[in-house]
Amino acid sequence: MPGKVESTLVLIATGEFSVGILGNAFIGLVNCMDWLKNRKIASIDLILTSLAISRICLLCIILLDCFILVMYPDIYITGKQMRIIDFFWTLTNHLSVWFATCLSIFYFLKIANFFHPLFLWMKWRIDRVILRILLGCFALSVFISLPVTKNLNDDFRSCVKVKWKTNLSLRCRVNKAEYASNKIVLNLLTLFPFSVSLISFLLLILSLRRHMRQMQLNATGCRDPSTEAHAGALKAVISFLLLFVAYCLSFLIATSSYFMPETELAVILGELIALIYPSSHSFILILGNNKLRQASLRVLWKVADV
Template identity: 45%
Template sequence: MLELTEWLFLVLMITQFIFGNLGNGFLALVSGSSWFKSKRISLSDFIITNLALSRIILLWIIFIDGVLLVLFSNVRDSGVLIQLTDIFWTFGNHLSISLITCLGVLYCLKIASFSHPLFLWLKWRVSRVVVWMLLGTLLLSFACTISLINEFKLYFAFSGIDSTENMTEYFRKKRHEYDLMHVLGTLWNLPPMTVSLITYFLLLLSLRRHTRQMQQNSIGSRDKSSEAHRRAIGIIFSFFLLFLLYLVSFLIFSLGRFVPQSKMSVMIGEVITMFYLVGHSFVFILGNKKLKQAFLAMLLCKSGPLQPGST
């Protein structure tokens, strides 16, 4: 018989799972519509489409893991299933965060205005720079996933130990080494997060300079360039806020690995993580003019072709 907290957990998971698939599915459909029609797609739409698809995969991973946690905990704790979950989650999670970074760099190079030679060089080659970043992102995601081999070796080491009284301390040591290595694996996300932080501050600085120029020339601060700055900043800043929430959930989940009876911490962590994946998709929709128009048209049941999103 399920407890009240488990029922509440399942209701929250199912609700967020539905909204997450709808939101990210809408993003993928609208952003990728030109790809299906004309076999051509802008770089920003390409990134948003793949970002939405990666998050749909992450939503399915968390949802399946949550259901197994409540209803089939013995099956979930089996070694093979844990490893498969870790592989798909690690690759998809790192790819999702890196795609956000690539999108932030694209927005920054297209919108921000600086006279520094290096920035101008990057701005003139923005498409090439972002394409190379996407390739690097894919390679880093694979490298991050391959690094799990050491974790799996440790897992097999302590899972094969006979937990007699003489081996109990050794078993605990190996288990803690495995959990610590799992937590340290998040350091792979540090490079893309650092780049995202840099692009955010560059956009803020560019907006500040642009606003001052408009004020000196007695021009209103609501011009197209200022609006583009604000939309890009809003998307990146919301990502940081939601990602901080995600880090909190990961901290809760990670601490649960080092204490007994960690089921509650895992449930809390998974609910918050799913909220991060769901929330940012709707931030994208509301922060993008064409996506917002298509979303409102869908809600109002208006007919008409879907338009690809842009900044």
């Protein structure tokens, strides 16, 4: 039976999960209804919907792992079940990061003001290739996740449960080190899309500065539609960057826990932090998107009337 601390942590995780599902499901539902109504979907809506679906799956995997660790830890006695959870966690993690990076790039190409030929060519082509880019991100995420299914031995879970106070065999130390190193390497691959998002963010800032300087020279107001678009895109990208940093820290906590006592408790704490990223960023995206913001206000008004 779980203790009071574990039960409290699971309750908090369930609350974070519910909030995240609500926000991401709202994004997906609004965009899918608009798709069915207009028989077509805009590129930005396609990216947001794909991102929302990937984060719903990520939230489900994290909460499932949290429940298993607390309520049914014996399920992980063999490595098979753990391999399944790890595969889908790695897959949805990479999908979420890559789709968020696609969103950052799309904002940059559509909003920034540069006159370099390569930028103008990408700006013109992005709408035509966005579906292929998203499918490529999915294929790449599956390829990256496949090694996870091969790095767990059948006795790994029993090694995870070994505490420092007991005699830790060499085999258990090797199993733990191999598992942790593989997890770290696979998740370090997310640094590439993170770096791309960071570059997009910096270029958006540069574009906004140039735009503001040009408006000052022309003696016009500073809150025109282009400025508003820059500001909204910057908020969406920087919120992703900051939340993803917190998410990476939670992963380090969960991974390093395999070398510490009270493994399950440390993993759950890491998962609580991890849930913040896919849960809260959805609401930032809703507030930054005019269609989603208006739809959310209509829902709130109907709820208030009831």
